[in-house]
Amino acid sequence: xxxxxxxxxxxxxxxxxxxxxxxxxxxxxxxxxxxxxxxxxxxxxxxxxxxxxxxxxxxxxxxxxxxxxxxxxxxxxxxxxxxxxxxxxxxxxxxxxxxxxxxxxxxxxxxxxxxxxxxxxxxxxxxxxxxxxxxxxxxxxxxxxxxxxxxxxxxxxxxxxxxxxxxxxxxxxxxxxxxxxxxxxxxxxxxxxx
Amino acid sequence: xxxxxxxxxxxxxxxxxxxxxxxxxxxxxxxxxxxxxxxxxxxxxxxxxxxxxxxxxxxxxxxxxxxxxxxxxxxxxxxxxxxxxxxxxxxxxxxxxxxxxxxxxxxxxxxxxxxxxxxxxxxxxxxxxxxxxxxxxxxxxxxxxxxxxxxxxxx
Numbered sequence: 001x002x003x004x005x006x007x008x009x010x011x012x013x014x015x016x017x018x019x020x021x022x023x024x025x026x027x028x029x030x031x032x033x034x035x036x037x038x039x040x041x042x043x044x045x046x047x048x049x050x051x052x053x054x055x056x057x058x059x060x061x062x063x064x065x066x067x068x069x070x071x072x073x074x075x076x077x078x079x080x081x082x083x084x085x086x087x088x089x090x091x092x093x094x095x096x097x098x099x100x101x102x103x104x105x106x107x108x109x110x111x112x113x114x115x116x117x118x119x120x121x122x123x124x125x126x127x128x129x130x131x132x133x134x135x136x137x138x139x140x141x142x143x144x145x146x147x148x149x150x151x152x153x154x155x156x157x158x159x160x161x162x163x164x165x166x167x168x169x170x171x172x173x174x175x176x177x178x179x180x181x182x183x184x185x186x187x188x189x190x191x192x193x194x
Numbered sequence: 195x196x197x198x199x200x201x202x203x204x205x206x207x208x209x210x211x212x213x214x215x216x217x218x219x220x221x222x223x224x225x226x227x228x229x230x231x232x233x234x235x236x237x238x239x240x241x242x243x244x245x246x247x248x249x250x251x252x253x254x255x256x257x258x259x260x261x262x263x264x265x266x267x268x269x270x271x272x273x274x275x276x277x278x279x280x281x282x283x284x285x286x287x288x289x290x291x292x293x294x295x296x297x298x299x300x301x302x303x304x305x306x307x308x309x310x311x312x313x314x315x316x317x318x319x320x321x322x323x324x325x326x327x328x329x330x331x332x333x334x335x336x337x338x339x340x341x342x343x344x345x346x347x348x349x
Contacts, residue, residue: 026242032283103252145256152281154239154253 031152031171038065038162039150043140046097046125049118053094053140055166062192063092064185065160066136067148070128071104072156078175079132085181086135091189095139097125098148098156117143161185163192225265232265232274233258237286245288 033039042054055065066082068075085091100121102109109117121141129139142148151160152171161170170188172180230247236257238249246254257278264274278286290296330338 029239029285030283032280099252145253146260149256149260149281152283154282 025174027155027173029154029173031168033152033160033168034171036168037166038160038168039147041140041142041147041150043096043142043147046095046122046129046139046141048138049122049141053138055162058092058094058162059166060164061092062161062163062189063094065094065096065151065162067096067098067151067153067156067158068139069098069100069103069156070124071100071106072098074175075157076132078157079135081176081178081181082135083133084178090186093136095136096148096151097121097139097141098153099143099145100125100141102144103156159185161188161192225262228265228271229258229262232261232271235275235288236278237288239282239286246286 038055040055042052045051045053068078082093086093101107101112101117101124107120112120118141121143125139125141129136145153151158155173157175159172159176160168161172163169169192170185172185176185233247234245236246238244238246238251238254240251240253241249244251246257260277261274264277269277275287284290284296290299292300
């Protein structure tokens with residue numbers, strides 16, 4: 001055998017490993033919450049601020065919890081997909097608005113008191129949904145991001161699929177593409193809705 | 195002219211240095227020390243290659259605040275680690291635990307080293323055997339001598 005063949009094979013293997021490694025998404029960190037009950041919370045609704053929503057209200061339904069914000073650029077890319085999903089009534093979507101005011105780097109949230117922050121978040125969130133379309137059955141406000149820490153959110157948008165028993169069955173990090181929806185989410189949704 | 199330029203630049207750099215505010219500290223030093231110790235062991239999920247203690251990402255700020263609260267509640271280091279791992283997974287730890295899925299991560303480099311040393315050893319043994327096992331035959335010896343003698347007069 002040619003003595004140059006082995007180094008060549010070694011090199012080819014290294015190139016193959018690098019090619020695979022570099023094409024993996026480093027943001028796709030497996031969530032330890034998959035298979036566990038969705039963390040409980042009670043947050044006020046964007047459409048009706050005097051009412052609260054809790055994941056327990058959704059027991060018996062398969063639903064998606066989508067983390068979004070008006071300052072999040074990727075959410076803007078994702079939004080049309082969500083609107084189409086909602087239009088076809090294929091899925092119940094609940095929006096979890098992440099740090100609407102504090103998360104926006106362009107705003108100085110420290111200068112606002114709690115009431116002013118809340119008012120601003122409501123205005124901004126509702127105006128945005130009016131302008132871009134509202135795919136959510138309802139959205140809730142996580143002003144300080146405390147609930148999102150319980151869900152292990154580290155980037156917006158993120159989406160959780162929760163089953164009838166309130167167990168998280170899937171987590172999607174980053175914007176949902178149409179392919180993600182038809183290939184990954186829809187089949188699981190159909191299976192769990194049986 | 196050059197002096198003025200230097201002075202202006204110095205003044206500007208002083209301004210930018212002042213603009214960096216220190217992260218808010220907890221009132222007591224012990225809490226802050228523990229916070230630094232714990233958060234140095236944790237990965238910032240936004241920047242991924244930075245530790246939670248060194249990161250300026252907003253999520254890192256929130257998580258440090260969360261850890262500070264847990265310390266003040268009297269939670270142990272292990273409990274705080276569990277809090278983080280149960281939300282963000284083993285990926286947040288810079289020192290991943292030893293378990294089925296991390297066996298290759300822990301022992302892979304050692305296996306490669308042992309494998310490499312083994313291959314080297316086998317190669318060296320084979321080579322030394324190949325050299326030992328072929329002494330020159332009488333005919334070859336004579337031929338070698340002849341060649342050497344022929345070349346000598348040319349020197």
